[in-house]
Amino acid sequence: MGDPGTKDRLTLEELEASGSIRTGRKHILSILVENKPGVLTRVAGLFARRGFNIDTLSVGPTDDDHVSRITITLDGANHPIDQVTKQLHKLINVLKIRDLEPSETVARELALFKIAADGTQRAEIMQICEIFRGKVVDVTKRSIIIEITGTTEKVEAFERMVRPFGLVEMMRTGEIAIARGRGET
Amino acid sequence: MRAVEAVMECLKAEGVEVVFGLPGGANIPTYDALYDGGIRHILVRHEAGGGHAAEGYAKATGKVGVSLGTSGPGATNLVTPIMDAMMDSVPVVFITGQVKTELLGTDGFQEADVIGITMPAVKHSIMIQHPNEIPRALHEAFHIARTGRPGPVVVDIPTDLSRVDIPYEPITDVHLPGYQTFTEGNAKQIRQAAKALAAARRPVIYGGGGIINSNAAAEFTEFCRTDRFPVTCTLMGLGAYPAPDPQWLGMLGMHGTRAANYAMDEADLICCIGARFDDRITGKLSEFAPRAKFIHVDVDPAEISKNIPAHIPIVGDAKNVLVKLIAEYRALDTEAHRLDEWWQRIDGWQKQYPIEKSFTDSEDTEIKPQRLIQAVYEATGGDAIITSDVGQHQMWTAQHYPFKAPRQWINSGGLGTMGFGLPAAMGAAIGCPDKTVVCITGDGSFQMNTQELATCAQEGIPVKVIISNNGYLGMVRQWQELFWEKRYSNVDLGRFPDFVKLAEAYGCHGVRLTDKTTLVDDLKAAIATPGPVVVDVSVTREENTYPMISPGAAARDMVG
Ligand SMILES: Cc1ncc(C[n+]2csc(CCOP(=O)(O)OP(=O)(O)O)c2C)c(N)n1
Numbered sequence: 001m002g003d004p005g006t007k008d009r010l011t012l013e014e015l016e017a018s019g020s021i022r023t024g025r026k027h028i029l030s031i032l033v034e035n036k037p038g039v040l041t042r043v044a045g046l047f048a049r050r051g052f053n054i055d056t057l058s059v060g061p062t063d064d065d066h067v068s069r070i071t072i073t074l075d076g077a078n079h080p081i082d083q084v085t086k087q088l089h090k091l092i093n094v095l096k097i098r099d100l101e102p103s104e105t106v107a108r109e110l111a112l113f114k115i116a117a118d119g120t121q122r123a124e125i126m127q128i129c130e131i132f133r134g135k136v137v138d139v140t141k142r143s144i145i146i147e148i149t150g151t152t153e154k155v156e157a158f159e160r161m162v163r164p165f166g167l168v169e170m171m172r173t174g175e176i177a178i179a180r181g182r183g184e185t
Numbered sequence: 186m187r188a189v190e191a192v193m194e195c196l197k198a199e200g201v202e203v204v205f206g207l208p209g210g211a212n213i214p215t216y217d218a219l220y221d222g223g224i225r226h227i228l229v230r231h232e233a234g235g236g237h238a239a240e241g242y243a244k245a246t247g248k249v250g251v252s253l254g255t256s257g258p259g260a261t262n263l264v265t266p267i268m269d270a271m272m273d274s275v276p277v278v279f280i281t282g283q284v285k286t287e288l289l290g291t292d293g294f295q296e297a298d299v300i301g302i303t304m305p306a307v308k309h310s311i312m313i314q315h316p317n318e319i320p321r322a323l324h325e326a327f328h329i330a331r332t333g334r335p336g337p338v339v340v341d342i343p344t345d346l347s348r349v350d351i352p353y354e355p356i357t358d359v360h361l362p363g364y365q366t367f368t369e370g371n372a373k374q375i376r377q378a379a380k381a382l383a384a385a386r387r388p389v390i391y392g393g394g395g396i397i398n399s400n401a402a403a404e405f406t407e408f409c410r411t412d413r414f415p416v417t418c419t420l421m422g423l424g425a426y427p428a429p430d431p432q433w434l435g436m437l438g439m440h441g442t443r444a445a446n447y448a449m450d451e452a453d454l455i456c457c458i459g460a461r462f463d464d465r466i467t468g469k470l471s472e473f474a475p476r477a478k479f480i481h482v483d484v485d486p487a488e489i490s491k492n493i494p495a496h497i498p499i500v501g502d503a504k505n506v507l508v509k510l511i512a513e514y515r516a517l518d519t520e521a522h523r524l525d526e527w528w529q530r531i532d533g534w535q536k537q538y539p540i541e542k543s544f545t546d547s548e549d550t551e552i553k554p555q556r557l558i559q560a561v562y563e564a565t566g567g568d569a570i571i572t573s574d575v576g577q578h579q580m581w582t583a584q585h586y587p588f589k590a591p592r593q594w595i596n597s598g599g600l601g602t603m604g605f606g607l608p609a610a611m612g613a614a615i616g617c618p619d620k621t622v623v624c625i626t627g628d629g630s631f632q633m634n635t636q637e638l639a640t641c642a643q644e645g646i647p648v649k650v651i652i653s654n655n656g657y658l659g660m661v662r663q664w665q666e667l668f669w670e671k672r673y674s675n676v677d678l679g680r681f682p683d684f685v686k687l688a689e690a691y692g693c694h695g696v697r698l699t700d701k702t703t704l705v706d707d708l709k710a711a712i713a714t715p716g717p718v719v720v721d722v723s724v725t726r727e728e729n730t731y732p733m734i735s736p737g738a739a740a741r742d743m744v745g
Contacts, residue, residue, distance in 0.1 A: 007669050034363060037312065042304060049305050086487035092309045092329060095363045 026055070026152075027081050028107055028177045030185050031070040031088065032062070032096040039093045043070055046091065052076070052084050056109070056152075056174025067095065071176045073152070098185060100177050107177035110147065111155045112137070116166030117144040125165055132158045143168055151175075188316045188346060189214045191353040192280070193222035195323040198355060201251055203227060203242065203615055205235035209255025211295060212282030214347040227615065227644060230636035232259050234608040236266020237634065240275045241612030244595045245570055245620075247400060249330050250277040250612065256284050256344070257295030261302065265602055267337045268306040272599025273421060274398055276335035278326045283312075285345035299341050308336030316349040320356055328359045333366035334485040335398055367486060370501025370509060378456065378480045378497045379513035382412070385454035387476075387527045389445075390414045391437065391466075394421030394598070395459020395483060401504035402426070402591035405458065408507045411514045413524050415531055417445035419460050420583055421598045428587035434531065435540055438466040439734050440580040443538040446740040448531055449474050456480040459503045462492040463599070472739035482506050540584050543731050543745065552701045554578060554653045554724040558585035560701075561623060561651060564708035569621040570613050572596060574606035574630030576660040578653035580730045582625045604633025610648040611637055621649070621712060628654040628678055635687065641717035642692030649712050650688075650719045655726050656680055663729045688719035697721045 033039045040059060047054050055073045062069050076084070085097050100107075117125050122144060129136060129146050132154065138145040148158050152175055159170065179185040186194075192215060196204070203225040208216040219226050229235035232254040239250030254263045260281040270277045284293045300312045309329045311322045319342065326338040382388055396405045396418075402425045409416045409432055416426050417437040426433055435442030437449055449455060455477045460466070467473040470492065481488075481495035482503060489498045499506055544555045558581045561571075571586060572595040573579040579596055588594045595613055597605040610624035631652055641648055653659075662676040688695030694714050698707050698721070711720045731745025 007672075037314075038300060038304075041301070045304050083487065083491060089365075090308075090485070090487055092361060092364045 025075075026102070027074055027076055028100045028102070028105060028175060029072045029074070029085070029088075030098045030100055030177055031072065031094060033068050033070055034093040034095060035061075035066050035068045036093055039068070040070065042091050042093065043072075043088065046087055047072075047084070050083070050087060052080060056172070058109075058174040058176050060176070071174070073175050098179070100179060100185070104180050105177050106180060107151055107175045108149055109152060109155060109173050109175045110149045111158070111170065111172040113146045113148065113159070113162060113167065114169040115144050115146065115162050116142065116168055118142055121165050125162060128158070128161050132161075134158065186350065186353050187214070187218065188319050188342075188349050188351050189218035190222070191320050191351055192323060192342075192347070193218050193224060194353060194355070195320050196224055196251065199324070199327045200248065204251040204253055205229055205238040205242070205612065206253025207232055207235060207255070207259065208253075209257075209259045209282065209295070211256035211284055211344040212253060212259070212280075212342075212347075214344060215253065215280070215282065215342075227611075227640065229608070229640050231634065232262035233265055233604065234611075234634050234637040234640065236263045236277070236279065237269070237602070237605050237608035238612035238615075238637070239277045240266060240270050240273075240605075241572060241595055241609030242616040243275050243277055243612070244609070245592055245613035246616035247592065248276075248616070249327055250275070252277060252279050253281075254279070255282045255295070256299070257297045260297050260299035260341075264303060264306065265600075265604075267303050267339065269597055269600040269602045269605065270337035271306050271308065273597065274335045274394060275337065276330040277337045278323070278330050279337060279339045281339060281341045282347075283341045283343040286343045287345075289343065299339065303339050306337070307339050308334075310339040310341070313340065313342045313346055316346040316351045319346070319351065320353060321359070324356050325359050325361060328361070329364060333368070334395075366484065367500045368484060368502035368505055370482070370499050370506035372509065374497055374499045375506060375509045376513050378499060379510055379517060381454055381478065381480060381497060382414075382456060382514060383517045383519045386523060387448075387451055387453040388414055388524075389434075389448045389452040389455050390416045391418070391449065391455055391457045391460055392416065392422045392425045393419040393458065393460025396422055396425040396503045397459075397591045399459065399484070399503040400591070401459075401502075401507055404504055404507035404511065408511050408514070411511055412519060413528065415448055415527070417441070417448065419463070419466060419598070420596065422460060423583060423594045424588035424591045427589045434535070436583050439468070439736070440584065440730055440732065442540055442584075443732055443743055444531055444534040446734065446743055447534050449477070450740045451530070452477045454478050454480070456482075458482045458507070459484075461488045467492065468734045469737055469739045538732070543584065544728070547701065547725065550700045550702055552699065552704060552722060552724050554655065554728055555581050555585050556701060557651070557653055557704070557722055557724055558582050558625065560704045560708055561625065562586045563705045564712055565621055565623060569593075569623045570595065570610075570617060572606045572610040572613060572622070572624045574624075574626040575601045575603045576627045576630060576658070577655075577663065577728070577730045578625055578627045578630075578659070580660075581653070603630040606630060607634050607648070607650060608637050610650070611641055611646050614646050614648050622647070623712070624648055624650045626650060626652055627659060628652055628656065628684070629658045631684075632682075635691075638688065638691035638693050638717060638719070645716060647716050647718075650717070651708070652684055652719065652721050653724050654684070654721055655724050655728070657726060659728075660730070662727070666727070666729070667735075684719055684721035693717040693719055695719045695721065697723070699723045
């Protein structure tokens with residue numbers, strides 16, 4: 001039997017107060033997994049079940065056919081991260097986990113922005129794009145699509161700059177990351 | 186040979202003697218192989234019964250249990266035993282039939298995504314995609330179920346794949362690059378732990394089901410006796426230390442003894458071995474053992490510092506760690522009388538609040554449920570394997586039947602699954618044919634898997650079911666009484682069914698007991714009756730389980 005409670009009503013405030021909403025630093029977990037069906041579901045399911053919030057997630061092949069890499073960024077105080085990695089290690093298909101040290105990691109994501117742009121605004125948007133070393137990948141009479149790669153912070157900064165022009169759509173891949181130096185990630 | 190014949194070979198190679206299950210369309214091939222495959226099969230009447238029987242077998246013997254079900258409803262009926270095995274770390278391999286591969290993903294007849302449904306409930310699961318994978322997958326399943334922190338593994342075999350001829354060669358190694366177990370325990374940490382124990386003035390040893398799983402009861406007992414350490418165990422750990430005993434404080438937690446809970450509350454050092462600081466142990470986490478430092482030994486690294494930060498974490502198998510800890514502790518100089526004061530305090534609690542005083546016996550012939558458990562203890566000489574269901578009777582059994590040996594006490598702790606008791610007793614009786622196996626159940630729980638009486642009758646499995654019959658879903662009634670102003674909503678079961686007639690209808694022997702004065706003798710007679718027996722014992726209707734830490738309260742605020 002779970003918590004029986006009492007007949008007294010719980011207030012929403014009490015509920016919120018009992019929940020521990022954690023805001024620690026950002027973590028990038030680089031997870032090597034066996035390339036088998038259902039592995040992503042196992043990883044994602046574990047996060048959901050244990051109440052760990054994923055900010056971004058990207059999955060791709062590695063140089064070994066049997067192994068894929070999942071890169072997950074999440075926000076957490078240290079304690080839950082420790083639980084996250086320990087619980088992940090218990091998944092049989094998870095081969096290796098690295099909680100990448102931000103200062104020793106190169107992390108990048110790719111984002112596509114579709115911005116409303118008629119003649120008068122286009123020049124200004126393209127100027128911003130240049131400052132961010134973005135690429136114009138498509139232009140129509142009323143819109144422009146720009147590709148940006150960089151850290152999450154850079155992508156977010158770009159978003160703030162172009163939002164006032166009218167952001168029609170935005171897509172982001174989520175970060176992938178690699179450790180600096182010669183060692184393997 | 187056909188893949189299903191390879192399945193039989195693998196099971197035999199793993200030492201499997203018996204499997205529990207029920208056939209259906211998708212696993213007929215497996216059943217065809219079982220027909221003359223040389224493995225005993227117990228035909229249960231519901232897959233959940235088979236799953237729990239496999240758990241009971243595993244818990245009683247320490248071997249891996251095996252449970253079979255067909256696709257769709259057969260597999261979904263196994264979900265509760267799978268989760269139960271996960272929560273209590275029971276090694277069971279579940280082999281489910283699946284629709285043929287061309288139907289997968291089409292909502293075919295009796296298709297259920299059992300891998301998806303059970304994902305949060307398994308230690309691991311394997312969907313067979315090629316018939317040649319079957320032998321390796323099965324050996325991997327047994328290896329994973331049995332090693333490290335044991336648990337359930339599901340192997341799902343599409344029916345067409347199980348009919349293919351495959352090249353079979355015995356497999357002697359498994360290769361799982363992503364699976365590591367940490368069993369040795371760090372020597373430095375163990376030394377630290379020994380030193381901390383030697384310095385402690387108010388230590389408590391808190392043992393759990395991990396000791397049973399690791400077959401470390403003897404080492405645990407020896408370790409506790411390297412000094413006069415006070416010992417308590419969780420519900421799952423009962424039997425790890427022989428009770429009663431001068432160092433034994435009784436069970437801890439929600440319905441534990443005052444001595445055990447108060448000792449935890451005042452301890453300066455708590456040495457936890459194979460337990461996990463579950464909320465039923467800690468009560469209000471922020472007020473749990475406020476003065477204590479913690480040594481935490483567990484084979485699962487994720488348990489350490491999950492709920493309570495450990496000062497000395499030791500990842501390892503309980504047995505290995507205990508052997509080293511004993512040696513380290515013995516090598517230290519310890520002050521002979523440093524625990525005297527602590528024992529004086531504990532003795533005070535034990536004298537003031539013995540568990541025998543947690544209820545008052547009736548003045549007439551009415552049977553108090555606690556008295557019933559004491560009578561079962563007397564009638565069995567304290568030596569039976571006892572399984573229980575979930576509710577008040579479970580807690581009373583834990584309190585009033587002092588378990589002497591590991592694997593003597595089999596119950597559903599983590600999931601609290603009503604309906605566990607009878608099938609688990611069945612599995613235990615098959616695993617330990619020389620032992621008396623008694624299932625102590627409630628009139629509510631018993632009705633959740635009663636159909637297995639037919640299995641017992643047909644197979645001649647001599648379990649003795651003792652129903653603590655209060656006509657209520659007693660534990661829920663207790664909570665409604667204590668916390669919900671006695672508004673008894675939907676907990677009255679009346680006096681239905683007539684369990685004696687029911688037992689007889691199933692081909693078992695049935696008796697009803699109502700008189701406490703002849704209780705022990707009547708129980709002895711019932712237990713001595715050959716074959717499966719159901720003893721319906723009328724007990725006090727509204728009796729509460731005490732003492733109790735109210736949910737969310739602190740240990741020192743125990744009531745009752
Ligand atoms: C499958 C399941 N459903 C519901 C519960 C909630 N529950 C916990 S104890 C209990 C009452 C059990 O009644 P009974 O078996 O008669 O035992 P008693 O408490 O009366 O000894 C219930 C309904 C449960 N643990 N398991």
